[in-house]
Amino acid sequence: MSPNIKAPSKTVSFLHDGSTEVVNIEDKVVLKFPNSNIPLLTLPIHNAFFIVGLFLYGLQQDPKGILRKNLVTYIVIQFSYGYLITIACSNKKKKDRSEDNRGLLIGASMAISLLLSLPVFITLILLGAPLIEYLEETYLLGLYLSLSAIYPLLIQFKCNYETLVNFFGNGNALQVVSQNHVAMSSVGYAVGTWIGVIPLPLDWDRDWQKWPITLLTGGMAGSFLGSLIPLFLDCYRKFTSKPGSKKEL
Amino acid sequence: MNPETKASGLYPGGNQYFLQRQQQSRSRIKQQKFWFTSLGYLIVLSFFALLQFIGIILFTQGFLLSRQVLPQVSSCNGSDICSEGAKFDKLVFLVIDALRFDFTIDAEGSDKHYHNNFPILHKLSQEEPDNALLLKFISDPPTTTLQRLKGLTTGALPTFIDAGSNFNGDAIDEDNWILQLHKNNKSVAFMGDDTWMALFEKYFNPKLSFPYDSLNVLDTETVDNGVISHLFPLLESENSTKWDVLIGHFLGVDHIGHSYNPNHFMMKKKLEQMNQVITDVIKKIDDSTLLVVIGDHGMDATGNHGGDSKDEIETSLFMYSKQKRFKFHKKHKSHYDTSDLGKRYRSVNQIDLVPTISLLLGLPIPFNNLGYPIDEAFEDDKKLSAASYKTIRQIEDFRLASGLTNDEVVNSKYEDFTTFYSNMKKSKKDELKAIELAKNYQISSLEHCKSMWARFDLNLISVGIIILSLSLILLMTYSRSIPSVRVSTMSFEFIGSIVAMILLGLVLSFSVFFVFRPHISLNKCLSVGVAFGITIGYWAPIMDRFSVDWICQQTKDFFIYNFNFWSFLGMSFAVLHALVFASNSYVVWEDKMISFFVLTFGFSCFFSCITKINQSKYKKIMGISHSITFIILSRLVSMINVCREEQHPYCKVTFRMSWWSVLLLYVIAIIIPLIISSFYKLTNSYYSAAPIWIGKGVRYMLLLNAIYWTLDFIGNHDKFLASSWVSISPILKSLKLGIARVVLGITLVLTNFGWSKGPLCISIGATNNVDNTSESKSSVTDNNSSSSGNSTSSIILGYGNIYGSSYFLLVLNFAVSAIFVSKPLGAISLSILLVQILTLLELIDMLDLRRNLLSSIMLCILGYQHFFSTGHQATIPSIQWETGFMTTETIVFPFTHVNIILNTFGSFIIVGLAIPLITLWRIKPSGKSITILSQIITNITTLLTYQTLTSLSSFIFAAYFRRHLMVWKIFAPRFMLSGLLLIVFNLHLIICTFWFGSGRILNQVNRIFGK
Incomplete structure (x- = not known):
């Protein structure tokens, strides 16, 4: 039977499905995200110094031992860094009660980020880290990753999952994230670790090609460089808006 | 809303027939339009594919230079490349696959399974120096059986392309001594590895050929037992009139190497068996028979072969005859030094066997031969110098026929030899001098051929790369820069201008070929013309309709549209994947x-x-x-x-x-x-x-x-x-x-x-709930009962992913x-x-x-x-x-x-x-x-x-790294994969995905x- 004959007897109407009722949220509601205004204080310069220090200590000879030994040092550093972030964040706002919980926030963030090192470790394995050998190295890398990429975010967002998701998931994420240097340093850390994989296959047989040195270095350097991006963007914006009237930032 | 539904609202009931007709013609027009559009796409895509094929082929021809195969066959009429008479009437030619040289000599103190278990060859060459000769035999890489057999019979050099066609084993179409035997009405019996059959089936005596499957490497017995069972009956005196040349190819040694490793106890047994076979054959052969036992290649420490390592290319050559009149013309003892696993043992090239066999059997030397007669096989310097002369004449004929005479060094060496040879006195000193000159000439001609066939044609390579780059730009604009809506309407404009430009390109390249006479063949010249025709034909309508500014704007729009994470990810994958080829480590990993x-x-x-x-x-x-x-x-x-x-x-x-x-x-x-x-x-x-x-x-x-x-x-x-x-x-x-x-x-x-x-x-299902919001369902309501939405109606299940x-x-x-x-x-x-x-x-x-x-x-x-x-x-x-x-x-x-x-x-x-x-x-x-x-x-x-x-x-990096140590191991195979993939993708996407699917x-x- 030809469908052409069948056609006139029926009309087919298509109901609108549920997905069409996409809510066009008016972008009038400006999402409020924490944004520190004293970036220089909270630039993660310590990451850059830390990795240089590790290299001086002999990271290339014994990555596992050195990373293990310096973990406590790094945790202490991150405690103080977290404190700096809380200062930077609360400075701008009126003094609210969050200041009282500062210690609690830092402690909780540290605990959560230490816990999150396990999922990060699994992520690293899933992304292709060696499955049988080098497990401890991978786990240490996961710890450092979690401490230096997740921990500052937790502090800045006061461990609020919803805000964090909205921060990265909103329609304007690219702009919002690129203005926040703490977030950019975390993104930079992730990207840097990703890029840190690249020198691994080279057949140069260098010490620094040992797992996971390149990834850690990439991450540490990435976090520092990433945090500089908002600064540059800021300068660029100021520079381009100079001729006209000063725009609000 | 559809016009149809509007129409049905306007003309209720009565005009059904009219509507039906209208709808039919509408859908027919629609279908025709669809068909027309897809045909347009198909042709345009085919042109793009053609452009890419041209690029790939030109690059490949420049990169993987294949040797010119000349169809000429040598004959004795009117030339002096034949020997006056045959030294031997009959030949027993036994190949032991993967017989490494050190398997056959004394390896003092070695307890490896592959050492000292095959002593007969070396023993005979020591005990009967006039009758037996053992030499180290150097094969040209690739050390795979097919390539070696080609080299051993034609005397020509292999090329990289040949290695890939090992599987295909196309019949040989060059002059070779098996063909010459056949031409001279000799009966060739064959038993063993069926690779020979693929190459020489038409030259063998069909009643006396017994091929065995060569691919099952786990089977270390069948082939050898088969060869033995057919070999010995034929060696009996009552059967000896049935054949003139007998070829046997044993595979056991090779298979044990592949399946296990050289140092396996099976290897010991196998070599002992081979030892026994050769001993028995020597007993059986008569005075007018020459026995040649060779390995076609060696094997590495793992038992595999194919490459160019020392273990893979070194194999053995053994010649034996009982003839009273014939003596091997041995050199000084120091040439046959077996210490250090025969490191300093005298070696000859595999291709050198070709003129040797031809001259000993009284056959013309195969036309493509580049080898030089083996010194020891000719009784004295006089015979050797005569043999040299014939070989040199043949090589020079080949050089003339294949247009290789542009190297002055080789030419002058030929001059030296011919002038000396024609004025030569019959003294030992002069003969030695003639032999030396001939060798000089042969070596430099061989070197010249090697350099010719291993040389990259940079012109073709760059033309190939240019054409592929053009196709890349063209595909980029076609796929993402120009809105797809525009592209769909432009198909036939493209086709028209591309056809016109191809014609123009053909005419132009034709005239360029005849006026300027470039150093490439007509086919290549024309295909370059076609390639540029396609490119210009593609850009003409775009430039006609749009402008450069517009293209720039489109490119800018492309980047603005793709200014998001996902596109970045995609583009960085593409860029990183392309950069992989810049380093051998990344290609490896x-x-x-x-x-x-x-x-x-x-x-x-x-x-x-x-x-x-x-x-x-x-x-x-x-x-x-x-x-x-x-x-x-x-x-x-x-x-x-x-x-x-x-x-x-x-x-x-x-x-x-x-x-x-x-x-x-x-x-x-x-x-x-x-x-x-x-x-x-x-x-x-x-x-x-x-x-x-x-x-x-x-x-x-x-x-x-x-x-x-x-x-x-x-x-x-x-x-x-x-x-x-x-x-x-x-x-x-x-x-x-x-x-x-x-x-x-x-x-x-x-x-x-x-x-x-x-x-x-x-599937059709019934539902009460018409306002179903599930996205994969839709309601089909009858025209008659369309008044209300909440009655029972049928729905099409699976509509949302039809x-x-x-x-x-x-x-x-x-x-x-x-x-x-x-x-x-x-x-x-x-x-x-x-x-x-x-x-x-x-x-x-x-x-x-x-x-x-x-x-x-x-x-x-x-x-x-x-x-x-x-x-x-x-x-x-x-x-x-x-x-x-x-x-x-x-x-x-x-x-x-x-x-x-x-x-x-x-x-x-x-x-x-x-x-x-x-x-x-x-x-x-x-x-x-x-x-x-x-x-x-x-x-x-x-x-x-x-x-x-x-x-x-x-492609670019393979060409760039053409002098890299790893080019044939890493870059060239990867380039071949890329080229093949591009071809497969083009054909598959156009035919299966687009047209059929x-x-x-x-x-x-x-x-x-x-x-």
Whole structure:
């Protein structure tokens, strides 16, 4: 039977499905995200110094031992860094009660980020880290990753999952994230670790090609460089808006 | 709203006939328009493919220079390259495959299984120095049997291309001494390795040829026993009149090397057996017979060969005769020093045997020969100088015929020799001088030929690269810069101008060829003309309609549109993948890089699903679970690998036949249909055709696949081979053949035919709830009862994924056949690929990546991932030739070739076929089938762009690194893979994906729903 004959007897109407009722949220509601205004204080310069220090200590000879030994040092550093972030964040706002919980926030963030090192470790394995050998190295890398990429975010967002998701998931994420240097340093850390994989296959047989040195270095350097991006963007914006009237930032 | 519904509102009831007619003609026009548009696309895509083929071919001809094969055959008439008479009437020519030189000499103090077990050759050369001669025999790489046989019979040099055609073994079409024997009415008996039959079948005495299969390396006995059983009866005096030349080829030594290793106790036994055979043969042969025993190549420490290491190229040459009048003209003893495993032992080239045999048997030297007679085989300096003269004349003839006479050094050496030889006095001193001059000439001519044939033609290489770059730019603009709506209307403009420009290009290049006489052949010149014609023909309508500014604006728009994370990801994958070829380390580790790309994408999806706001909880959970599935599957797949040589010691081979991998085949036969059907149920389209295809077809085919590989596993198992059950192995073999033919016949022919009839995965169901908001359902209300919406009405189930569900069945057809020709772990990898594709499609739908260039790129990368996980690498030895013999026992065109193509490019064929699903998955029937088609074209050309970019990059770097140490090991094979992939993708995407797949599905759905 030809469908052409069948056609006139029926009309087919298509109901609108549920997905069409996409809510066009008016972008009038400006999402409020924490944004520190004293970036220089909270630039993660310590990451850059830390990795240089590790290299001086002999990271290339014994990555596992050195990373293990310096973990406590790094945790202490991150405690103080977290404190700096809380200062930077609360400075701008009126003094609210969050200041009282500062210690609690830092402690909780540290605990959560230490816990999150396990999922990060699994992520690293899933992304292709060696499955049988080098497990401890991978786990240490996961710890450092979690401490230096997740921990500052937790502090800045006061461990609020919803805000964090909205921060990265909103329609304007690219702009919002690129203005926040703490977030950019975390993104930079992730990207840097990703890029840190690249020198691994080279057949140069260098010490620094040992797992996971390149990834850690990439991450540490990435976090520092990433945090500089908002600064540059800021300068660029100021520079381009100079001729006209000063725009609000 | 549709005009039809409006019309029916205007003319209720009465004008039904009129309406029907109107609608019919409307849909006919629509169908015609659709057909016309797809034809336009088809032709344009074919032109693009042609452009790329031209680029690939020109580059390949410049890069892999193949030797010129001259058809001339030497003859004795009117030339002085024949010897006056034969020294020997008969020849027994025994080849012992992979007989390394140190196997045959005294290795003092060595207790290796391969040493000191084959002493007869060396012993005789010591004890009967006048009758026996043992020399080190140097073969030219590649050290594979086919190449060696060609070299041993023609005296010519092999080229890289030949190595690839080892499998094909085309009949030899150059002059060779077997042909000369045949021409001189000699009877040639043959027994052993069937590679000879492929080359020389027509020259052998059909009654006296006994070939044996050479591919089954596990069998170390059949060939040798066969040779022995036919050899000795023929050596008996009553049979000796039946043959003039007897060729035997033993494979046992080679097979033991491949299957075990050289230092295996079997090797000792085998060499002792060979020793016995040669001893017996020597006893049997008469005075007028020359015995030649050679190895065609050596073997390395693992027992394999093919390369150019010392162990692989060094083999033995042994000559023996009982003739009283004949004596070997031995050199001083120091030339035959066997200490240090014969390091300083005198060596000759394999090609040197060719003039030697020809002259000793009184045959003309083969026309293409480049070798020089072996000194010892000619009794004295006088005979040797005469032999030299003949050889030199032949070489010079060859040089003249092949146009190689442009090297002044070689020419002057020839002059030196001829002038000296013509004025030569009959003194020993002069003869020695003549021999020396002749050798000088031969060596430099050989060097010259080597340099000629190993030289890259940079002009062709750069033309090839330019043409491919042009095609890349062209594809980029076609796929992403120009809006697809415009492209669809421009097809015929393109075709017109391209045809015109091709004609112009042909005329121009023709005239250029005749006026300027460039140093390339007419074909190449014309194809360059065609290539530029296509390019200009493509740009002409664009420039005519738009302007440079517009193009710039479009490019800018492209980047603005793609200023998002996903596009960045896609572009960085493309750029990084292209940069892989800049370093040998990355080419070596490409499999890991690809897995890393896939997993990066998986995690990006995971992250994006988590942070996606404004989405229902169900969708979010589905998204997260899909991305987790995708990640875990990709990680699992990345653990299946074969290692290339260069990856050691950081890589462990997991791609092996084992009982658990065979067991897993049964598991996937059960699980895969279930998983696929659950994906169909997600879109509510597991109806009508789908249960038949997936629930029955795929399941039973996968079950047969599992049975096939079980039989294969049993049939090759050591315990089975050792047990008394081994007698049923012919039954197993025929059973396997039967299964293979059934499965491949069904999946490649029957189901595709069935699919072309247009199965749809929909069903009519009844529902009370018309306001159903479920996206995969729609209501069909009768015209008569359309007044109210809440009455019982029928709904079409599976409406929301009507294209995708039906199209995926086609993907399954090809996927199952590719699974079948893959080895067990490869089959598992490809089944995972199917699930990965489905999750990817769901993710694409969820994350709204349909229009993003990343989706096609991801499919392509998935193809690469599974190329590596199905046991392949970008090396020639990793090609799984044995799968070619699944449906036929011998090489039969096209079945063997289809199998190997399916096995090698199976993953790419699957992903190439899945490309339209990016557009088609989870969309409802649309009246605008041309729009859908144009989106499919966009995705197809995006995939092609990606592949062209990576191929072009690998071409450029292969050419750039042409002097690199690793060029033939790493860069050249990778370039060959890239070139082949580009060809496969072009053909497959145009013919299967676009013409067969997309065209039919759109037409089919359109016919039923597209009003």
